[in-house]
Amino acid sequence: MNEIRINERTARADFDLAARLAAMHTADAIELFEELELDDIINIFTALPLDQAVQILDQPEMRQAPAVLVGLPLHTACAIIEAMSTDRVTDIFHELDPSQRARLVEGLQPETIAALRNLLRYPPNTAGSLMTVEYVSVPSDWTVAATLRHIKEVERSRETVYAIYVVDKQTKRLLRALALRTLISAAPDMPIMQAGRDITPVTVHPLTDQEEVARLFRRHDLLAVPVVNKSGRLLGIVTVDDVIDAMTQEMTEDTHKFGGMEALNRPYMQIGFLQMIRKRAGWLGVLFLSEMLTASAMQYFEVELEKAVVLTLFIPLIMSSGGNSGSQATSLLIRALALNDIRLRDWWKVALREIPTGLVLGSFLGAIGIARITTWQMLGLYDYGPHWILIAATVGTALIGIVTFGSLAGSMLPFVMQRLGFDPASASAPFVATLVDVSGLVIYFSIALLILSGTLL
């Protein structure tokens, strides 16, 4: 008795909430769902009108979407999926396990299943994985008026109607991409092929990387780009909202990689403890093993170290300066390569710029270093011994050498990455620092041997 009353109350609350959701922005509704338990969310979705359920689940920000679709009664879930955009359903299907997927597929229309099968083939981060098949296309013998009438009819079921694709009637090859605004101001009886400029449309292939897709959107100020196969047949389109999401995701991944870890693709708080450890331990371990070479380098210079412990005082200072200048150069070149400001073949131009830059920056730091040693010695804050001038000279010269090496190595690393077929953005600041640390020690001790042998060494 009591339980029934509670359920009744819950059901009413769900309907009330569903009514409130109708007056909210989709994004705000999604934020509200983040606070709720899955069971409550599923109850609300059973009470929501279809078009609003679709609108909410269509957003990639709605992270509980896979669980909601699995939890809903099969016919409700399938009605929603039929009305959702295929690219979003593809993403959701990628997150389901095979048995859940199979159950949902049972209730879908054959055409929807075929479209999904098709899209599920494309690897993530490609144009194919971002594309939708809900676009507007018309045969090349239509008029402007016929096209506009068609748009009016299909508007509800298309992801965008602002880009219209004209295809060859027989071959289905893409002939022209038109903006809706051009059609609106064109004469109604004009043949569609005469509206807009006679220009080959910008297209991508299904396997084009999403970074390249984003570059094309930027370059041509697109709202959508058609995806065509090798023979020019239209397969689907990628819309600007998906590109913005992809850019944001790339930016997060690139930052994580530059910070020296594997990219995380979920929010910080939603990563499990063990997965977090795994994503960070890998690179940390590799860097640690590489950095062990510094211990070997120092063991090699053991005799010098014993004779002149004063030299060790400056090891962290000198090494970190090399790492810092390297990290600067790497950040510069990662972006220059990503923006196509610089091509792979221009590596030598960059090298010819970084060497003088490193020399000037190294001299600047070297001067500060010498000033510091001189001041401390003069003011009696610390006694670097009778050969303090030579020590200061060693530190100054080493800084020039190491900062120059750091700038050069840091700037070349993204080129090496690209040349080896990796993303230049995989070059990380800690990796550059490690690279420069090991060679920096060798530079430092070699210069010390050169300047100090016969006196301290």
Next chain:
Amino acid sequence: MNEIRINERTARADFDLAARLAAMHTADAIELFEELELDDIINIFTALPLDQAVQILDQPEMRQAPAVLVGLPLHTACAIIEAMSTDRVTDIFHELDPSQRARLVEGLQPETIAALRNLLRYPPNTAGSLMTVEYVSVPSDWTVAATLRHIKEVERSRETVYAIYVVDKQTKRLLRALALRTLISAAPDMPIMQAGRDITPVTVHPLTDQEEVARLFRRHDLLAVPVVNKSGRLLGIVTVDDVIDAMTQEMTEDTHKFGGMEALNRPYMQIGFLQMIRKRAGWLGVLFLSEMLTASAMQYFEVELEKAVVLTLFIPLIMSSGGNSGSQATSLLIRALALNDIRLRDWWKVALREIPTGLVLGSFLGAIGIARITTWQMLGLYDYGPHWILIAATVGTALIGIVTFGSLAGSMLPFVMQRLGFDPASASAPFVATLVDVSGLVIYFSIALLILSGTLL
């Protein structure tokens, strides 16, 4: 005589090129201009039809735009400027010096001058600096059909017609934002206020940061966002293409800052040598001065150093591990804060996650470190002396402490930045490394004193 013939030939060549440009994508034309001298570009522009000149100069990628407008005859330049989008002209005017600006302003219409003056007031990286005043707005008592007729008339002079803004007739306050697609499928005689959902439009203020603008585009899948003043009056709109450009620019700036330098806003190869030095020397100098504390710390532990030179062998290894784990944590939190995955008030939740993460990662590296010392000692590769077990214990314990401290400090730094009113993305990998280096040395020597006093120390 000879000279005249050359000029004639040049003029013909310019006309030929102008004809070829008509069949090219704007972006390709711009790329072609990159290879040409300024004089040639200006000659071509005098031969180009107005609408094409406008289309090319409207692109931010057309870097010579300011120089071209200055170089063209005044009446040509002004005709182009009148037809260009005001947001782009504003950007160009920002690059001109006052005398060049004054000359161009002379030839412009009073309304254009007023619009430009208005836009030039807004600081860079704000919604105001990105916005254009070429939008479609209609009074609230119009019908759908009247609105569509209006769009057809003004289409050519508007940056976008896909978002339509309904404003109050008297107060000019923004009442509703509508998508063109909704209008196309609505009944023609429907009052405009009844088309579309009854929902408060998403708006920004002119001083809203462009990062926040980008976040709203992502959240609501917008093609344009209206900019309103405090009383809700429509001032302009920001379109998605400008947001994509702004996102790309932010990404470059954030990468440069994370790499430990001032952000560069021009392509690598176009930065002057001195400017490059200036952008890099500042932070390099600050980091160098901070890192000098490592020398002070080591001077403080001088006695211990003299007694146990063997401890110095592991200084680079231990310090870099702290910096690396800090850099990982910083990259994670910079993005989590940028994406609003985590709010400022959640800092303690992050701290409570980073401490156990750091302990596990530190133990992992510590175990490798101990294994390395043991192996070298056992295989006779190096002799760490009779107390090698204690040394190994020192290194292992220090790694746990330093990696934990690094993870904690690295994750808290972006919060501190945000709390102090800076962009969390200003937290750089080298800065974290420096922070951790100094404290890492103190941790290392303190643990050494604890474990080794009575034996080595």
